[in-house]
Amino acid sequence: MDKNSSMYKTVLLxxxxxxxxxxxxxxxAVTAPVIADNALKQVQSTLENFFPNGEFxxxxxxxxxxxxxxxxxxxxxxxxxxxxxxxxTGYSSDGFKFAIAFDNDGNIVGYEGLSNSETAxxxxxxxxxxxxNQVIGLTSTDAVPIISGATVTSKAVSAAVTExxxxxxxxxxxxxxxxxxxxxxxxxxxxxxxxxxxxxxxxFGCKVTGFSGELTATIEIKDGxxxxxxxxxxxxxxxxxxxxxxxxxxxxxxxxxADEIDAMTGATVTSxxxxxxxxxxxxxxxxxxxxxxxxxxxxFACKAEGFAGELTATIEVKDGxxxxxxxxxxxxxxxxxxxxxxxxxxxxxxxxxADExxxxxxxxxxxEAVKTMINAALASSK
Numbered sequence: 001m002d003k004n005s006s007m008y009k010t011v012l013l014x015x016x017x018x019x020x021x022x023x024x025x026x027x028x029a030v031t032a033p034v035i036a037d038n039a040l041k042q043v044q045s046t047l048e049n050f051f052p053n054g055e056f057x058x059x060x061x062x063x064x065x066x067x068x069x070x071x072x073x074x075x076x077x078x079x080x081x082x083x084x085x086x087x088x089t090g091y092s093s094d095g096f097k098f099a100i101a102f103d104n105d106g107n108i109v110g111y112e113g114l115s116n117s118e119t120a121x122x123x124x125x126x127x128x129x130x131x132x133n134q135v136i137g138l139t140s141t142d143a144v145p146i147i148s149g150a151t152v153t154s155k156a157v158s159a160a161v162t163e164x165x166x167x168x169x170x171x172x173x174x175x176x177x178x179x180x181x182x183x184x185x186x187x188x189x190x191x192x193x194x195x196x197x198x199x200x201x202x203x204f205g206c207k208v209t210g211f212s213g214e215l216t217a218t219i220e221i222k223d224g225x226x227x228x229x230x231x232x233x234x235x236x237x238x239x240x241x242x243x244x245x246x247x248x249x250x251x252x253x254x255x256x257x258a259d260e261i262d263a264m265t266g267a268t269v270t271s272x273x274x275x276x277x278x279x280x281x282x283x284x285x286x287x288x289x290x291x292x293x294x295x296x297x298x299x300f301a302c303k304a305e306g307f308a309g310e311l312t313a314t315i316e317v318k319d320g321x322x323x324x325x326x327x328x329x330x331x332x333x334x335x336x337x338x339x340x341x342x343x344x345x346x347x348x349x350x351x352x353x354a355d356e357x358x359x360x361x362x363x364x365x366x367x368e369a370v371k372t373m374i375n376a377a378l379a380s381s382k
Contacts, residue, residue, distance in 0.1 A: 043083075046099050046112060049110065050101035050112075051077040055077065056075050056076065058075055060073045068163045068166070070159065070160040072085040077101075079104070083099055083102075084100050085114070086098055086099070087160065091118055091153050096118060096126075098112060102164075106169075109136060111132040111135040112132065119150075122209065125209075129362045133337060137308065141165065144158050148273070149209030155186060158186075162178060163178075194206065194208035195207060195280060196280045196283075198372065199353075200355070200375050202220055203220045203221075204219050204221065206280055210269060211239065211267075211270050212236050216232075216233050217231055217249075221284075225254055226252050226278060226281070228253060232246050234246075241266050241270065242267030242270030252278060258278045287372055287376075291303055291373055292315070292377045293380075298316055298317065298381075299314050299316045302315050302373035303373070306338075306365055307335065307365035308330070311330035312328075313373055320378070322352075325348045328370075330342075332363075332369070338363030338367065341363070341367070357371050
């Protein structure tokens with residue numbers, strides 16, 4: 001064949017291309033496992049946080065598609081479950097990364113922030129222990145919470161979780177409408193993070209996230225109504241929008257529900273924060289009032305709402321102090337976070353106020369429930 005002919009050149013090009021393809025395939029066969037192994041090593045410590053001593057396989061290529069653009073990696077823990085590494089962009093344009101783990105029964109057993117540039121005290125709450133504790137224990141068909149004051153970041157996290165749930169549920173054959181879940185997450189209302197601590201004298205120390213940061217106040221409740229709101233403070237004061245809340249809180253006196261409070265024009269976030277604290281104080285007062293019944297022998301049968309359900313206990317009060325806490329029970333026991341309360345309640349003996357009770361790290365809801373019962377028993381004994 002003439003080397004200068006077009007036929008010769010075409011055949012030669014085909015041979016060269018075929019050889020290059022074979023060489024590239026050979027190189028890829030050698031390097032692909034190395035690349036995958038290195039990628040797995042980079043997240044190994046995170047994976048082991050969820051499944052200690054697990055045997056992991058990187059199955060990203062098997063399950064990641066063009067429709068799952070928020071998923072960075074998928075890792076199977078042999079006989080235990082799956083871990084997803086995810087990313088998205090929230091309030092900060094730099095975005096964030098986090099990981100979520102599901103066991104083989106469809107439960108969320110791990111949630112951990114990997115990196116983020118979200119606003120401190122707002123968006124970064126989505127990557128703290130308190131939020132993780134709200135996510136862990138949900139199922140693969142549940143929506144994750146939307147946090148007040150961090151709605152943009154919350155919905156971005158939720159969108160990424162929905163993608164992970166979609167893939168996980170398909171793997172496990174669990175019915176899941178990803179489109180419906182995504183729509184529900186996008187339109188979800190923010191969950192208020194308002195919380196109140198019973199001071200034991202009819203007043204409650206309350207806090208909530210406002211527009212510019214945390215708001216605090218001391219709220220007095222009597223007979224199911226707000227008596228006064230004092231020391232309302234926070235970074236929202238001085239922004240020129242919601243300042244009137246900090247100047248005069250008399251409009252809050254006498255209300256028995258946050259629904260009775262009118263929002264200030266142009267200060268929706270601050271108004272909702274104030275309303276959330278009012279409702280939290282009213283709810284706390286109601287919970288305290290109904291938390292314990294007198295057994296007639298110096299002990300009180302108490303109950304309060306914990307993280308996973310109702311907690312119950314028998315609390316003995318003597319001379320204005322807790323003498324003992326017995327039979328503390330509830331679904332929070334066994335979640336691996338607040339278990340110490342159920343194993344040993346001796347630290348509660350001798351306290352004359354829930355203010356003397358230290359929270360367990362990472363077990364805010366369980367701790368608050370225990371403190372509610374303590375204050376209720378003390379109040380009931382007077």
